[in-house]
Amino acid sequence: MSTAKRPPLPVILLANDLLDGEVVFWTGASWSPDPKVALIGHDAETASALEAAAARALAANQVVDAYLVDITLDAQGHGVPNHYREKIKTEGPSVRRDLGKQAGLYNIVANGN
Amino acid sequence: MYRYDEFDARFVRERVAQFRDQVARRLDGSLNEDEFKPLRLKNGVYLQLHAYMLRIAVPYGTLSSRQLRQLALIGEKYDRGYGHFTTRTNMQFNWPRLRDVPEILDLLADVEMHCIQTSGNCIRNVTADHFAGIAADEIEDPRPTAELIRQWSSFHPEFDYLPRKFKIAVTGAARDRAVVRAHDIGLRILRNAKGEIGYEVMVGGGLGRTPMIAKTIRGFLPKTDLLAYLEAVLRVYNLEGRRDNKYKARVKIMVHEIGAEEFARRVEAEFAQLDGPAIAADPQEVARIAAYFAPPAYETLPARSARFETAKAENRAFATWASVNLFPHKVPGYAAAVISLKGIGDAPGDITSEQMRVVADLAETYSLDELRITHAQNVVLPYVKKDDLFIIWQKLVDAGLATANAGLITDIIACPGLDYCSLATARSIPIAQALAHRFADEKRQLEIGELNIKISGCINACGHHHVGHIGILGLEKSGQESYQITLGGDATETAAIGEILGPGVPADDVPDAIERIVSVYLAHRTAGETFIEAVRRLGLAPFKAAFLEKTHAPA
Numbered sequence: 001m002s003t004a005k006r007p008p009l010p011v012i013l014l015a016n017d018l019l020d021g022e023v024v025f026w027t028g029a030s031w032s033p034d035p036k037v038a039l040i041g042h043d044a045e046t047a048s049a050l051e052a053a054a055a056r057a058l059a060a061n062q063v064v065d066a067y068l069v070d071i072t073l074d075a076q077g078h079g080v081p082n083h084y085r086e087k088i089k090t091e092g093p094s095v096r097r098d099l100g101k102q103a104g105l106y107n108i109v110a111n112g113n
Numbered sequence: 114m115y116r117y118d119e120f121d122a123r124f125v126r127e128r129v130a131q132f133r134d135q136v137a138r139r140l141d142g143s144l145n146e147d148e149f150k151p152l153r154l155k156n157g158v159y160l161q162l163h164a165y166m167l168r169i170a171v172p173y174g175t176l177s178s179r180q181l182r183q184l185a186l187i188g189e190k191y192d193r194g195y196g197h198f199t200t201r202t203n204m205q206f207n208w209p210r211l212r213d214v215p216e217i218l219d220l221l222a223d224v225e226m227h228c229i230q231t232s233g234n235c236i237r238n239v240t241a242d243h244f245a246g247i248a249a250d251e252i253e254d255p256r257p258t259a260e261l262i263r264q265w266s267s268f269h270p271e272f273d274y275l276p277r278k279f280k281i282a283v284t285g286a287a288r289d290r291a292v293v294r295a296h297d298i299g300l301r302i303l304r305n306a307k308g309e310i311g312y313e314v315m316v317g318g319g320l321g322r323t324p325m326i327a328k329t330i331r332g333f334l335p336k337t338d339l340l341a342y343l344e345a346v347l348r349v350y351n352l353e354g355r356r357d358n359k360y361k362a363r364v365k366i367m368v369h370e371i372g373a374e375e376f377a378r379r380v381e382a383e384f385a386q387l388d389g390p391a392i393a394a395d396p397q398e399v400a401r402i403a404a405y406f407a408p409p410a411y412e413t414l415p416a417r418s419a420r421f422e423t424a425k426a427e428n429r430a431f432a433t434w435a436s437v438n439l440f441p442h443k444v445p446g447y448a449a450a451v452i453s454l455k456g457i458g459d460a461p462g463d464i465t466s467e468q469m470r471v472v473a474d475l476a477e478t479y480s481l482d483e484l485r486i487t488h489a490q491n492v493v494l495p496y497v498k499k500d501d502l503f504i505i506w507q508k509l510v511d512a513g514l515a516t517a518n519a520g521l522i523t524d525i526i527a528c529p530g531l532d533y534c535s536l537a538t539a540r541s542i543p544i545a546q547a548l549a550h551r552f553a554d555e556k557r558q559l560e561i562g563e564l565n566i567k568i569s570g571c572i573n574a575c576g577h578h579h580v581g582h583i584g585i586l587g588l589e590k591s592g593q594e595s596y597q598i599t600l601g602g603d604a605t606e607t608a609a610i611g612e613i614l615g616p617g618v619p620a621d622d623v624p625d626a627i628e629r630i631v632s633v634y635l636a637h638r639t640a641g642e643t644f645i646e647a648v649r650r651l652g653l654a655p656f657k658a659a660f661l662e663k664t665h666a667p668a
């Protein structure tokens with residue numbers, strides 16, 4: 001994480017939940033499988049806070065593969081990843097619209113830990 | 114079919130217990146991700162784009178009905194109701210939770226299955242001709258050899274940490290249906306001038322970033338020398354293969370750099386000093402293994418089935434399916450039936466739990482309880498009486514599994530690509546779907562004839578694009594998905610790597626580009642000439658010209 005180059009702002013922080021594998025987003029207080037509640041880092045300070053949150057969560061074995069993703073705000077003010085890879089990652093398979101977040105299906109056990 | 118002996122069973126159970134403990138230690142923080150990752154990979158657990166992925170070994174693509182039913186159950190209980198067959202004849206589940214994996218592994222162990230050596234730098238699942246034991250051009254069933262190699266390579270302490278992964282494929286026939294020349298080691302069973310049976314040993318094939326066709330380093334290896342010779346190959350590679358650069362670590366790079374002759378010389382030198390008889394499998398064990406693959410109890414049947422002929426005459430759709438999806442069986446009155454997992458618009462290789470049960474039931478009732486998975490991501494019922502084909506087809510129709518396209522242009526190989534795979538640079542499945550829709554017309558497909566399209570979502574080439582008659586590689590270009598098209602690849606005994614036709618095209622342009630390539634073939638083919646034969650005769654130029662010609666929108 002520390003070695004990764006910070007992407008252009010604004011950014012969100014995503015990762016995979018260690019136990020369930022689900023893609024999760026840092027809300028500022030916790031990890032949520034819902035991309036709509038991701039905390040958006042508009043400035044360098046918030047981006048640094050997101051990086052710190054990633055480092056803490058990795059060290060605490062809550063998540064794996066945590067990194068910042070540059071986004072564009074949609075009409076509702078939600079962050080949509082600029083790159084098609086992370087866009088698929090926040091939605092689910094483009095060939096199975098009935099699966100993943102786009103279908104409201106989270107692969108996570110609530111209050112799991 | 115092969116059955117585990119007590120040692121196999123104990124090993125697998127012990128491994129499940131170990132992994133359960135490793136997961137627990139990961140969760141309580143005693144193992145960090147760097148420590149845990151190699152352990153989970155050793156048990157087939159990858160982290161993909163949306164979730165973990167579990168890869169289950171299907172040795173030489175052979176499954177029993179009971180095993181497929183267990184996979185159906187796992188898909189339903191721990192996944193999203195479907196699985197995916199890969200080009201290495203394994204099954205992948207896309208949505209398992211790490212916390213559930215130990216239980217899944219226990220369920221697999223119940224039916225003599227596991228995920229061991231489906232990942233990591235070890236000898237991977239051994240693959241074989243999916244028509245093993247039934248093809249008329251076969252000298253010997255390759256599966257006893259594959260099983261022997263499986264046993265020898267499982268937990269082989271010396272080869273548990275190779276420079277890179279290592280894949281072995283075996284064919285027992287003249288025609289190569291197992292892509293053996295695209296493997297680290299390819300074995301072909303053959304007969305020498307004296308009529309003895311042995312192996313042609315090919316080394317250094319592989320696709321990926323640096324595609325190579327394997328070179329023959331031994332024209333005839335006596336059967337009893339097999340394990341000692343493999344040990345010599347692996348030892349030369351293990352000692353001298355490059356560990357400093359992941360992209361140069363496969364044996365193909367070493368064979369390429371020092372040359373096949375020098376590689377062969379080193380192998381022969383190592384082989385000469387090994388204690389061959391001590392390494393060779395005990396003849397009793399070889400016989401024990403072979404007995405599991407003895408020909409099943411076939412009935413004596415007439416070659417011609419009146420029931421089959423009548424059904425074909427009365428039902429055109431069945432007749433088409435029968436003409437495309439059946440493979441001739443060496444035993445009169447029987448056929449092997451290919452169940453296409455390439456329904457128009459489906460994700461290639463995907464199969465639902467319900468479909469798995471239908472296929473398992475069909476295999477149990479009509480195919481001596483056995484089925485095969487092909488590297489082309491289809492399923493085979495290997496021992497079907499011609500008399501039963503019509504009823505089987507009707508049941509396949511009901512299950513959405515009766516697509517008549519085996520070997521045709523819509524029988525597309527595609528890796529999961531960016532819809533699932535974290536290494537992908539572009540999506541594969543939507544391209545396969547768009548092409549299947551474009552060429553869906555049955556008459557037209559038959560008119561085009563045999564044509565293999567193979568699609569990979571990144572340079573790792575799991576979709577075998579290099580050896581597709583038409584290969585499609587998904588890349589990223591300026592932040593967009595872009596598809597590079599190759600022509601002239603061949604996955605058979607005349608293996609060849611396809612050549613790039615020109616600059617990459619956006620996803621939307623792929624169907625038109627393929628259409629232009631196919632048109633050149635249709636315009637220039639001679640009577641009975643297949644697509645790949647025409648490409649060889651005509652050369653790249655006319656196809657390249659057509660490919661580069663942009664489609665102009667009507668004014």
Ligand code: SF4
Nearest residue numbers: 528534537570571575
């Ligand atoms: S070819 Fe690339 S994208 Fe496709 S499955 Fe392999 S690693 Fe993933």
